[in-house]
Amino acid sequence: MEKIISLTKRRGFIFQSSEIYGGFGSCYDFGPLGAEMKNNIKKAWWNEMTKNQENVVGLDSAILMSPQVWQASGHLTAGFADELVECKKCHKRFRLDELKEKKCPECKGDLTEAKKFNLMMKTFVGSLENEAATTYLRAETCQGIYLNFLNVLNSMRLKIPFGIAQIGKAFRNEITPGNFIYRTREFEQMEMQWFCNPKAADKFFDYWKKARMDWYLKLGMKKENLRFREVEKADLAHYAKRAVDIEYNFPFGWKEIEGIHNRGDWDLSNHAKHSKQDLRYFDEEAKEKYYPYIIETSAGADRSFLTFLVDAYSETKGGRTKTTESTKEVELTLKLDKSLAPVKIAVFPLVKNKEQLVKKAKELFSLLKTRFVCQYDEVGSIGRRYRRQDEIGTIFCLTVDFESLEKDDVTVRDRDTMKQERVKVEELTEFFNQKINT
Numbered sequence: 001m002e003k004i005i006s007l008t009k010r011r012g013f014i015f016q017s018s019e020i021y022g023g024f025g026s027c028y029d030f031g032p033l034g035a036e037m038k039n040n041i042k043k044a045w046w047n048e049m050t051k052n053q054e055n056v057v058g059l060d061s062a063i064l065m066s067p068q069v070w071q072a073s074g075h076l077t078a079g080f081a082d083e084l085v086e087c088k089k090c091h092k093r094f095r096l097d098e099l100k101e102k103k104c105p106e107c108k109g110d111l112t113e114a115k116k117f118n119l120m121m122k123t124f125v126g127s128l129e130n131e132a133a134t135t136y137l138r139a140e141t142c143q144g145i146y147l148n149f150l151n152v153l154n155s156m157r158l159k160i161p162f163g164i165a166q167i168g169k170a171f172r173n174e175i176t177p178g179n180f181i182y183r184t185r186e187f188e189q190m191e192m193q194w195f196c197n198p199k200a201a202d203k204f205f206d207y208w209k210k211a212r213m214d215w216y217l218k219l220g221m222k223k224e225n226l227r228f229r230e231v232e233k234a235d236l237a238h239y240a241k242r243a244v245d246i247e248y249n250f251p252f253g254w255k256e257i258e259g260i261h262n263r264g265d266w267d268l269s270n271h272a273k274h275s276k277q278d279l280r281y282f283d284e285e286a287k288e289k290y291y292p293y294i295i296e297t298s299a300g301a302d303r304s305f306l307t308f309l310v311d312a313y314s315e316t317k318g319g320r321t322k323t324t325e326s327t328k329e330v331e332l333t334l335k336l337d338k339s340l341a342p343v344k345i346a347v348f349p350l351v352k353n354k355e356q357l358v359k360k361a362k363e364l365f366s367l368l369k370t371r372f373v374c375q376y377d378e379v380g381s382i383g384r385r386y387r388r389q390d391e392i393g394t395i396f397c398l399t400v401d402f403e404s405l406e407k408d409d410v411t412v413r414d415r416d417t418m419k420q421e422r423v424k425v426e427e428l429t430e431f432f433n434q435k436i437n438t
């Protein structure tokens, strides 16, 4: 993990938030390459969950909602809280379920009785800071979907089964954030809620469970690093009838990256009760009204980011590109799927002190960067430049050499096979369109 964290900082993927002020509690900023890659992950998810599915539409709802939403959803009551104990000596707080003994893990002091600590982040709306102005930053994006169930159903003239997908920020006052961006207090979720007849819920649960695992595999994640875990009844979230986690084998152990939940009619029936609106669905065929059951797929964009990064990280001892001076040096490659790689093409002139090579390389860079994310690099040997690009997962490196000036072609080198081929300049855009195709 340390190597990955250091790479992400050195190469502009992730920075500590508020770094010049000493950092701010487990918050992170995505740098230029991180922002590209995170957008690519979100785009891949969005395409898969809307365009590639039948009957799933998108939504972008507000982060701030009526505080009543969180009463109805159960998040303000005992449902969404961690049990904490406090050390009577050093006053640090710890999660009860993470303690190995009944003493403070830091100073061995005595601990208080456990108390529930709610994870919702409070804020005030308007000029007064009183109870009436209090609301919360959303702790899960899906609540905005439930509130818009009827709006979407009616405006889009949908019939169940159908789904609503949404990507957006969520906030939780996590007691023990950690493992870099694995658990943070501000994060992005990619959630889809599938509304269906209660009798069909089990069937759709199986469908979405498989579909979500297939998404990670399709994007190149190694099968042996992924598994399902059925969540035990005692550990189910307050809203869930059944839950299966997709877990990944991180350097810090097997951990959840996504949850597939059967939420039953918990959300719609509770919002109906609290809002006094009829949120039932009228089934024309069966001529009956009922609350649809909800099958939820809930993934984290930041957590997926970390997972794709860890899975793609590869080290070759002794020099993959044979440009390392010491054969003991390790070369890094991020073998990211081409749709996720932040930079698609790097453009190099063979040497920087030959004006014609630089001119042609810059022309090609200007041409290609309108269609693909590209980098131009003229510093150091070609081998060193390949290594810099491999480290950030760039799919192709294109070199303008002396032959290019005569034959109007370039060398294109593939990150994974390291094969080089010559491609005519007039065919370049089509060549990359075919190969990258995202």
Ligand code: GAP
Residues within 6 Å of the ligand: 139, 140, 141, 142, 172, 174, 181, 182, 183, 184, 185, 186, 187, 188, 189, 191, 256, 257, 258, 259, 296, 298, 299, 300, 301, 302, 303, 304
């Ligand atoms: N709507 C259901 C829900 O929010 P969850 O299991 O609490 O379920 C779903 O969260 C996903 O959201 C997790 O699998 C994870 O990918 C992401 N997630 C949750 N808490 C997170 C945190 N503190 N930091 C980063 N990602 C988080």
